[in-house]
Amino acid sequence: MNRRVYLDHNASTPVHPEVLEAMLPYFGERFGNPSSVHAFGREAREGVDMARERVAGVLRVSPDEVVFTSGGTESDNLAIKGVAAARGRGHLITSAIEHHAVLRTCQALETQGFDATYLPVDGDGMVDPDDVRRALRPDTILVSIMHANSEVGTIQPVAAIGRLTRERGIPFHVDAVQTLGKVPVDVNAFGIDLLSFSGHKIYGPKGIAGLYIRKGTKMLSIQHGGEHERRRRAGTENVPGIVGLGRAVEIRGRDMAAEAPRLTALRNRLWEGIGAAMPEVRLNGHPTERLPGTCNMCFRHVESESIVLGLDLKGIGVSAGSACTSGNVEPSYVLVAMGIPVDWAMGSVRCSLGRSTTAEDIDYVIESVVPLVAKLRSLSPARV
Amino acid sequence: MNRRVYLDHNASTPVHPEVLEAMLPYFGERFGNPSSVHAFGREAREGVDMARERVAGVLRVSPDEVVFTSGGTESDNLAIKGVAAARGRGHLITSAIEHHAVLRTCQALETQGFDATYLPVDGDGMVDPDDVRRALRPDTILVSIMHANSEVGTIQPVAAIGRLTRERGIPFHVDAVQTLGKVPVDVNAFGIDLLSFSGHKIYGPKGIAGLYIRKGTKMLSIQHGGEHERRRRAGTENVPGIVGLGRAVEIRGRDMAAEAPRLTALRNRLWEGIGAAMPEVRLNGHPTERLPGTCNMCFRHVESESIVLGLDLKGIGVSAGSACTSGNVEPSYVLVAMGIPVDWAMGSVRCSLGRSTTAEDIDYVIESVVPLVAKLRSLSPARV
């Protein structure tokens, strides 16, 4: 296994060298606790402040409105539970294809007396804003709809949803973990009050993320302790992580415009190459409203994991749509919600491209996947 | 300002060069998401597994019993809220001098219908196990007592408390953020069921920490999302952080025995130097049951922050016992709980020594603090 091709950027990304470079001083020389008033503390505080300004600059919000957390999962938890705790009761609207960080948080709130509506999506994985409107109730306290789905990449009509929530003064949370730095995000134009984003999806470090909280949004902190982050998130700040996230967001702000069309072209090359070479394969997600680098395909009569393993043996990293956890296979709940038949959904594979992906990588993947699927199909008993 | 002396190791510590070295590959080459099944993911998973084994090895527990979190604050929140959520109601016992991560978590639970008892401490900052025994109720669901206090360094009689909780089958949480790697911690001998520890206090990175959870301890996860950490803590693992924490714990396990007496000697040198050079100064905390490197002193007739500022101007980093937040001074709640009179408590300063501290550093601090306090006192109106 010589060649290595990583096509799983929606799962995680390598830290950008410039990001790591920005972080390094904060492990050693500038190691102070930002809460300390002496020079050692102030040096660390400066790093945190600068990172907050960078993030705020790219989001075009005030630095006060940015809270740093430990991950996209925590950002989602904080946004949803924070609003719920401030209200005590009420109704939440979300979609059936949210990340588990949103879905399971809403489910946990349901066990605590809150109500939740999980909106369906269409065959392309799109939420209908009219469904949101119809689901709104007088006691609705939050609408949480992801910006783009990590599996299929469909970009939701968040601006249209934001108009509905804004008219009614209902906080609108958007999980932008898969979109910030990949497609334009504008919290004002989209009417977003809470926006989750995460470092390791955008060439920043793991274990650091952020939540934009529009000034005036009523919410409580969910992690208790010291008075960090203006009392919205207790705990000593992960200074190198914050510095890295700040730099990562900044770099994405700089590089996004050039990268998106490049990735779109490579993704099309991948899909066209595969689609032309074999029958019974389909591309999932919205044809145009989709993340540039995301290519989710179903290979009928083949099981996802056997493709992932076969490609892994070729040095290629992709992810299986259906995951078999301790002997119980779940075809992706996202594909199921999109109405994709189970015999197709079982054979889904996600390729997600990124900074380092080249045309040669794509061609190597096509050359590898086509005979692999043919071979696996030849092993298969006719099921149909 | 040429010379720089950092005596605030209880606030945070610089990352050990060997720790950073262990982390570096996981930002770049080994950047995968540990949940991914391909080689990129497995390489990251190996780092996480190895770190968990290292931590478990030093704690002498099973790797399954170690959960990684984003900080000491989260570990404390998870331990306490996790047990509380599993029980739904009941009574908690803690002490008045716990870290805010414990105190405010218990207070938050009180607003949700739980009961809490905050035990007093004596003049040395010590909890009396008999007080714990008397506070136990049939509906007590958790006892949470810190191993050593970060301000004064007093080491609590956790073994005696652990005997009481074990007899009754009540989970015992110990916040060991200030002790793991500084003094012996033995969860079995001490009867501990939940143990919090944090990377950045022991020359590991910020933003990563751990919670030991004894097998069989009933608790729920408090952060919802994916099935990470055996469903006890959702969110993509902070792989470089975890690797760093593993290495940091290992190094502390190796270096602790030699370091503790060295720091004790330096701390005594500091206190004796200061105590001999001026009147109206006192050493706080237990005379013998105390963290090796912690030296908390009260300078009467001087205000803490003016000492911290004066020393900062000499390149020395120490922390003020009383902190003035937005114009409202709080004399340390720990010193107040110890019964130290306010006019003394207002002038408290904590020096906390560490790996890099030398005898020359200590002498420089003595030479700096003695004239500084004399000068500040000369400026002061007689208050008494």
Next chain:
Amino acid sequence: MRYSETLIDHFRNPRNAGMMREPDGVGEGEYPECMDLARVYLRVRDGQVVEARFQTYGCGPTIAASSAGTELIIGSPLGTLVGLTGAQIESAVGGLPEDRVHAAEVVSAAIRAAARDALRRMARS
């Protein structure tokens, strides 16, 4: 690597793959939670398996276990195969991770079914 070298080798180069025309016995094993399905065909002479083939839908381990399982049974008397266990398949494939043990169960079930089918047909003829 999460999987043994033996497993990877069988996955890369499956032995005895494909259907068999006019077999002496055929059987299926299924693991519905996973939708895994293995079908095993046997050619029998003098009560012994002389040829075995498989067709399998499933994850890599199930495919590898099918290959290793068919290889394992060639030369075996039918009578022993009706008692074949998952553990035997698991060891033939070089071990399985805990959450993939079902791969061995699916394959052993298919082999047992094929052996029973062959015995049934022999009894009839």
Next chain:
Amino acid sequence: MRYSETLIDHFRNPRNAGMMREPDGVGEGEYPECMDLARVYLRVRDGQVVEARFQTYGCGPTIAASSAGTELIIGSPLGTLVGLTGAQIESAVGGLPEDRVHAAEVVSAAIRAAARDALRRMARS
């Protein structure tokens, strides 16, 4: 740096520190939430401050503001000092962080009180 250079300079080298024997006016300013206390002594000739001294207990900014405040008022007519504001002290010390503005208030209150005291004594004599 969180504090201005002027503030640091006054903290390092406080001007006019210490008590004054037989002053013409003395006053205190206090910020009880902080336990900060500044005492200011004035020597007055022809209605003008010719000497000012302070004794202060408090954080660095309060000490620095005491130094800068006493320096500021030397040469001022007593009449203007009864209206002295915190903002004037704050600017004399080179600005203050938001959460330390009380330092200027404590000191301006002490100066106003000392000026009132001196005026009272003058009226009496």
